[in-house]
Amino acid sequence: MFLTFKSLSILRYIFSTILLVISLAGLAQSQAPDLMPEADSTSIAFRLNVDFISLGRNVFVPAQKSGFEVQTSILFNQFRLHFEYGAQRMERGTNYNYTYISNGQFLRIGPAINLLKNATDGLEMTFGLRYAQSTFDNSLRYDTQDVFGSVISIEENNQNTRWMELTTGLSAKIGKRITMGYTVRYKIQRKPLNSDQLLPYDIPGFGRRDDSNEVGFNYYIGWLIPLK
């Protein structure tokens, strides 16, 4: 029930970020002169983004880390609502006498705002928030080589956790309907895991369990479909 100093710091950071986003949005709006007629000011679009970093891992390190990540977004003027889904499989210990596997999916949902509302070349600079959730299985097989000759083989399935993300990103049009850009994520406030015997090392979509905060990076290529 009591907030720790660290929690207060994080809350203060979130609050400051929200204030910054609101004030920047207000600045962006105040800078927009009435150059365009009222009727033309509304634009709605749909965008599908694919993360190239996840796909690249499938090619270069498929045994250690594989998966994919897609992002669908509804764009309403300078506002965005993002739905993100991904799957990730991590394997560790290939050079040691153990095999640890973490395999699962994650979802993220949240709004963002484009601070470059009046950019005409499709340039976007966004700030946003996400609620994220991950569900995964993990397993460990370990030949301890101890006096008992123990071989540990254990699985813990359907582990789940959730966290929040503060995001920022840049993207630009590289074709009529094609966009490219990146998103940086600061992952915070992860819910602790309830593990009986095997504590996970990797949490799909988040990162390492022993880090309470993580930073993530996506590089997207997207397809834009204007709806209005």
Next chain:
Amino acid sequence: MKTRNLVLILLISIWGCNEIEQCQLDPNSEFLVGTFYNIKDSVARDTLVFNAVVPSNQPLNFYDTIIFGAFFPLNPTDTTISYTFMTDSMDYQLSLSYDVLYYLFSPDCDPSIRYFDLKVVETNFDSVAVVGDVLDLQIPINLEIYF
């Protein structure tokens, strides 16, 4: 002279920045530490001679002589273990229970095993006290055995 000093400083700084081996920071121990005392005066027994110290159902003999204390391994695939301390006159039994948690302390080390909630289930020693119920390198003694 200046170049030699510069190289020396560089070498010292590289050595200074050398990371501590991650695995050495793992606080978990795979052995419980037991110490032996005389029940009459609670003075530590300095030398104990056993015919054998064996865990149940294992063809192992850990010790024939124990000086004050000894390290006893726990089985990571089980949550109970029994030891038999064999002497010429009688055999002492000690049965323990514990919980186990597995995790990767670092992917570059062997998986870590945390033994905790150590309890005495059964014994025919005069008294056994659990003074440290977690097998941790920071905890010097887990069991005090009196007989």
